[in-house]
Amino acid sequence: MNKNKSKGPQKLKILPTHLREKKRYLAFEAISQIPLNREDVISLLWDGANDLYGACGTSKLELWVLKVWKCPSTQHNIIRGIIRCKRGSLGEVRSILPTITSFHGKSVVFYTRGISGTINSAVKKFIILKGQEE
């Protein structure tokens, strides 16, 4: 009997731990003139990486934007988020953030709030404002 029903896109089996790339999580904050969402951050980051390191260099970083949160603020639009990258490439990813200057003509600025080995500790230490959950 055919038990292999195809349920949409097939997912690859997860690699065993000794073959998986070790990862690091970078918590960042972005101040911008117009509000940004996750897709905007993805395109800004990938374009910035391509401009600074090229296609080859960007492929070695294994970048991914995990999640983005909006922060309350009076004058600017502030968002915080987490980026995942390969363990040895943190320096390169950190160096991409200062080169990002504008989005659709409006200014933005990115800076790192901190780095961590797990998502939970990154969120707890660098994303959550004191006494507030988002």
Next chain:
Amino acid sequence: MKMMFYDLHVHYYPGIDEDAVKMGYSGLVFVKSSEELSTADNVENSEADNAKNSKVNNTENILISSETHYSLSVFKGIEIKAKNQEDLKRKVKKFRKKAEVLLVQGGDLKINRAAVEDARVDILSNPYYGRRDSGFNHVLAREAARNNVAVEINVGYFLKNHNHRRGKILAQFRELSKLKSKYNFPLVITSGAHSVYGLRSPHDLMELAACFGMDKKTAGFALSEVPKTIIKHNQIRNQIIVSGVRFFK
């Protein structure tokens, strides 16, 4: 020990103290251009000075931000734009006493040379400004090391240019960094910010320095120790009689 970061070339805007502390800076130098000051009647009455004086303990130059409870050291800087060597000497003589940090806008080879040979100048800003080469060679490097004149790498100049220029600019920075490692003149990294969108976190700039050939330690020094030395040197500058001799009351 925690590193204290200083940015030696920013322009004042209301709210800069909170933004700078958030990014990790411990001290800023608010720079005004010499052209603004020549036309203004009084150097003292400016918005930046008023804001500074309202929150500042004048003897120690510390700005206390009431919301974050961090303190930020602020200093006054003046940037000189000169047309030739005589103009430069006149302006240095005029503005040296009024500024805590004195910057000279570079770009012209003759001005670069004159600035680097003058020990009263603190920082030569952007020796590569408007040039295709770096504007700095081994002769200038030796003079800068001898007269203790720092050279500024302005990240704002890199950021405001588009991508097809950025490669060239990184090459210019790389030249400066190579000369620094050979001749060991002071090198500072600044942001040149006019608004919050120009400020960059010091740790990120330290990583970016790897793109133009500086190791992290030198870049960290360029953001912390070298600015601190420049500021400290200026606080005792009026006590210095000749090089190596200081007057104590």
